Amino acid sequence: PALTGDQIRQKFLEFYAAKGHRILPSASLIPEDPTVLLTIAGMLPFKPIFLGQQAPTVPRATTSQKCIRTNDIENVGRTARHHTFFEMLGNFSFGDYFKTEAISWAWELLTEVYQLPPDRLVVSVFESDDQAWEIWHKKIGIPPEKICRMGEESNFWTAGPTGPCGPCSEIYYDFHPEHGTKDIDLDDDSRFIELYNLVFMELNQDSNKQRTPLQAKNIDTGMGLERMAQVLQGVPNNYETDLIFPIIQATANLANLNYADSPETTKTSLKVIGDHIRAVVHLISDGVSASNVGRGYVLRRLIRRVVRHGRLVGINKPFTTEVAEVALQMSEAVYPQVRQRQAVILSELEREEENFLKTLDRGEKLLAEIIAKAKSSKKKSKPAMISGLDAFTLYDTYGFPLELTQEIAAEQGLTVDEKGFEKEMESQRQRSQAAHETIDLTVQGSLDQLAEHIHPTKFIGYDQFALTTEIA
Ligand code: ATP
Ligand code: MG
Ligand code: MG
Ligand code: MG
Numbered sequence: 001p002a003l004t005g006d007q008i009r010q011k012f013l014e015f016y017a018a019k020g021h022r023i024l025p026s027a028s029l030i031p032e033d034p035t036v037l038l039t040i041a042g043m044l045p046f047k048p049i050f051l052g053q054q055a056p057t058v059p060r061a062t063t064s065q066k067c068i069r070t071n072d073i074e075n076v077g078r079t080a081r082h083h084t085f086f087e088m089l090g091n092f093s094f095g096d097y098f099k100t101e102a103i104s105w106a107w108e109l110l111t112e113v114y115q116l117p118p119d120r121l122v123v124s125v126f127e128s129d130d131q132a133w134e135i136w137h138k139k140i141g142i143p144p145e146k147i148c149r150m151g152e153e154s155n156f157w158t159a160g161p162t163g164p165c166g167p168c169s170e171i172y173y174d175f176h177p178e179h180g181t182k183d184i185d186l187d188d189d190s191r192f193i194e195l196y197n198l199v200f201m202e203l204n205q206d207s208n209k210q211r212t213p214l215q216a217k218n219i220d221t222g223m224g225l226e227r228m229a230q231v232l233q234g235v236p237n238n239y240e241t242d243l244i245f246p247i248i249q250a251t252a253n254l255a256n257l258n259y260a261d262s263p264e265t266t267k268t269s270l271k272v273i274g275d276h277i278r279a280v281v282h283l284i285s286d287g288v289s290a291s292n293v294g295r296g297y298v299l300r301r302l303i304r305r306v307v308r309h310g311r312l313v314g315i316n317k318p319f320t321t322e323v324a325e326v327a328l329q330m331s332e333a334v335y336p337q338v339r340q341r342q343a344v345i346l347s348e349l350e351r352e353e354e355n356f357l358k359t360l361d362r363g364e365k366l367l368a369e370i371i372a373k374a375k376s377s378k379k380k381s382k383p384a385m386i387s388g389l390d391a392f393t394l395y396d397t398y399g400f401p402l403e404l405t406q407e408i409a410a411e412q413g414l415t416v417d418e419k420g421f422e423k424e425m426e427s428q429r430q431r432s433q434a435a436h437e438t439i440d441l442t443v444q445g446s447l448d449q450l451a452e453h454i455h456p457t458k459f460i461g462y463d464q465f466a467l468t469t470e471i472a
Contacts, residue, residue, distance in 0.1 A: 026065050050094075069082075088224060102219045102221065161205075199220040277320070366393075384415075
């Protein structure tokens with residue numbers, strides 16, 4: 001039988017413990033680092049050590065770190081591999097072992113512990129990192145055509161404009177080795193999935209962008225638990241692994257749906273719920289409460305998306321606490337704190353959901369006015385239509401999905417200007433992309449600019465706030 005998610009985590013930690021690593025607990029999703037909003041990678045708790053601001057207490061450590069990446073929120077349910085909340089397994093060397101061991105052990109772990117067939121693995125190295133290339137080729141025996149040299153953007157890590165940095169080497173799983181090794185494109189996610197990223201921190205960058213060798217070289221790595229589970233459990237995406245699927249099934253049951261028989265859009269909604277519920281449970285467990293700023297805003301946005309996608313799959317009553325209970329059960333063995341914080345988690349969810357349902361009600365009232373207006377201005381020749389802008393306002397400010405607007409409109413003999421709606425969506429997307437472009441929440445980018453990432457909130461009434469953007 002395939003390994004469970006818990007077993008995959010356990011085997012990783014045990015493997016590196018046997019290689020002299022201290023197993024450390026996951027740090028909170030609320031980082032100590034004041035420049036970062038949420039813990040986005042396993043290395044974050046060790047950043048002061050890597051920056052030389054703090055002495056390491058051990059030379060080698062291994063963790064399973066809870067992470068949240070809001071920059072992947074649009075990917076949730078759409079790619080097979082991205083979550084907001086996920087666990088990053090990592091092994092770290094603080095001025096101790098370096099490239100040869102990092103590469104050899106990663107390989108040993110994947111091929112011997114997890115027993116992935118070597119011919120299913122493809123690796124990347126930084127274009128000028130001949131050392132890593134040689135280790136992969138000569139020591140491990142990977143044929144040259146399966147060692148892809150990649151550029152700075154994907155395979156060079158920096159912690160900011162200055163400071164420690166270095167080349168990365170990634171390990172990918174190949175779903176279609178039968179397609180051959182000619183012109184391998186690692187960005188083709190119908191064929192490859194990135195499992196494990198090894199960062200070789202060996203340089204220091206000064207303010208003139210000059211790079212000089214670091215005295216103490218470090219290793220920082222990250223392997224996605226849910227992705228490894230997908231591969232080892234032989235399911236088509238992270239969501240159908242034992243780490244998430246029970247939440248999806250519980251939600252499907254509440255909606256009287258069968259996941260397997262559902263159309264793609266329904267599956268996507270169920271995946272979004274499966275993903276976000278885990279994020280929400282752990283965020284509240286770690287001390288975040290919903291608000292309109294910072295982490296609280298992230299939490300509020302996630303909860304609202306859960307509620308909205310619940311409506312999309314036909315759940316018309318409060319349901320979030322019920323599915324959260326499934327997530328609690330699934331994680332309490334590894335994270336006992338979530339059970340200790342159960343009361344806070346459930347009451348926070350209940351309150352937020354109730355408030356948002358009221359906002360949705362207000363949207364319904366607005367929609368009724370829009371319908372009345374459309375009917376009274378109806379031209380004789382054409383059927384009455386709700387404008388794209390009105391539909392977009394309902395969606396954007398009141399979290400009203402287009403499908404809901406269409407359904408209600410249809411009951412009144414009206415249609416919705418779908419093209420106009422898409423146009424508004426597109427300009428919204430462009431606006432938010434422009435805002436995203438300067439921000440890179442991944443470890444490849446700067447870690448220092450997260451606070452600005454949060455969108456402003458528009459005041460829409462005397463007593464209530466609503467989100468202006470992306471309750472998509
Ligand atoms: P991708 O290119 O697939 O977006 P990444 O290069 O952004 O991944 P890293 O920053 O290198 O990812 O993080 C290390 C590992 O953590 C990845 O190799 C992957 O296994 C996992 N990981 C990263 N982002 C996510 C996510 N949003 N959801 C689940 N796992 C993730
Ligand atoms: Mg990548
Ligand atoms: Mg990577
Ligand atoms: Mg990424």
